[in-house]
Amino acid sequence: YSFNVAASHSDSPTFKIKENAEIEIKGKYTQLNTEGYGGMLCATWFDRPLSIAGRVLIQDDNSYITKLLNIDRDLVLIPNVAIHMNRTVNDGYSYNKQIDMLPLFGGSDTKAGDLKKLVAQELGVNVDDIYGTDLYLYNRMEPSIWGANEEFISSPQLDDLQCAYASLQGFLNGFNNKSINVYACFDNEEVGSGTKQGADSTFLYDVLKRVNNALGKTEEDYYRALASSFMLSADNAHALHPNHPEKTDINNCVYLNEGVVIKSHAGQKYTSDALSIAVFKGLCKQAEVPVQFFANRSDSLGGSTLGNIAMAHVSMNSVDIGLPQLAMHSSYETAGIKDTYY
Structure with a gap:
């Protein structure tokens, strides 16, 4: 035989969300802290609807249960810098994944811990029961x-x-x-x-x-x-x-x-x-x-x-x-x- x-x-290449995810900007914006997974064309990730999917490990008595997560709505976006603020961008630009590629998650009403609360709500579990996550951005375009x-x-x-x-x-x-x-x-x-x-x-x-x-x-x-x-x-x-x-x-x-x-x-x-x-x-x-x-x-x-x-x-x-x-x-x-x- x-x-x-x-x-x-x-x-596929994407961006993984780090454990301590929220970054507050001047008390007015909340970004998510991400790192690149694979070799992506960074420019193609700007100005389009994105969301978050992956797996979450939930404690259940003396064991851990894997739950799959897809937040099935437009949730985050990586905004471009206006050409008026970066006049030479069309002449070639080197994207910094720690600066340029962070998605915008919320405004001034968003606080640290809100992402984990949203994940818990989507899965119908308590925040304290979440013990591990592998969460990634994905493109929502049809x-x-x-x-x-x-x-x-x-x-x-x-x-x-x-x-x-x-x-x-x-x-x-x-x-x-x-x-x-x-x-x-x-x-x-x-x-x-x-x-x-x-x-x-x-x-x-x-x-x-x-x-x-x-x-x-x-x-x-x-x-x-x-x-x-x-x-x-x-x-x-x-x-x-x-x-x-x-x-x-x-x-x-x-x-x-x-x-x-x-x-x-x-x-x-x-x-x-x-x-x-x-x-x-x-x-x-x-x-x-x-x-x-x-x-x-x-x-x-x-x-x-x-x-x-x-x-x-x-x-x-x-x-x-x-x-x-x-x-x-x-x-x-x-x-x-x-x-x-x-």
Whole structure:
């Protein structure tokens, strides 16, 4: 037997709220103290409705219970500085995350502790029962389908929820009686994957090993299964930018609505090699899905993804794929309508 693995990631660049959150400004404003999570395009976070979501740990007798939180209303905003006060901003500006990127939470009636009171109210618990939080900002703008022929979609967090969604649909609809289908959605890819729930952990290894043991297989069976297994490392790819075609490789560049992207890198930032590319091309041909090829310009560094990190713990043939998009790591990204279906 073997494993068919489709791996993606769930996180996107944003801002995490610090424990002591409220900052009072001259008794008239209350900001929230945040720090950056991942490499975001800071300019895209200004002047738009934001709110707060995450998890809260509640004490319940002698245990702690996790409650998910989404304050489902426009709650905070990061205001820009007027151009009259920053005349050279359009000539290039270096954003300071401790100064420029703090969201406005309230006016003079807001006091320290009000955020925790709001969280408690949303969850229907007492403030004193809150023992821990992982809270983040998120963009409240609704997704938009647009273009001359309605061929584009813009939305927060397309990287990498677009691949995560498509992979999940494939997992739910697919069946193979010779292999075990595995849907792997890791967290913390945007900050290096080095967490217990990231690709650079034993999580995938542990799950596959436990599956092997539950089937009554031996350790030798497990290693043989890995040797014949295959993984799709699915993370979005940079489409050619219409204003800056020079930013991409001259002929290994990709476009919206023209198919799934196969990503390669000589320095092995991507897992794709001739064998895995051939297998994936064959699958796409059977499914009548077009493929595109992406490589970084040889004189510039590109990003990496979760595939080669996960393969350091669970070695199997793997190909790095993705869907083409514009404005990666913006708070509002753009992709092609057709590519999700592909």
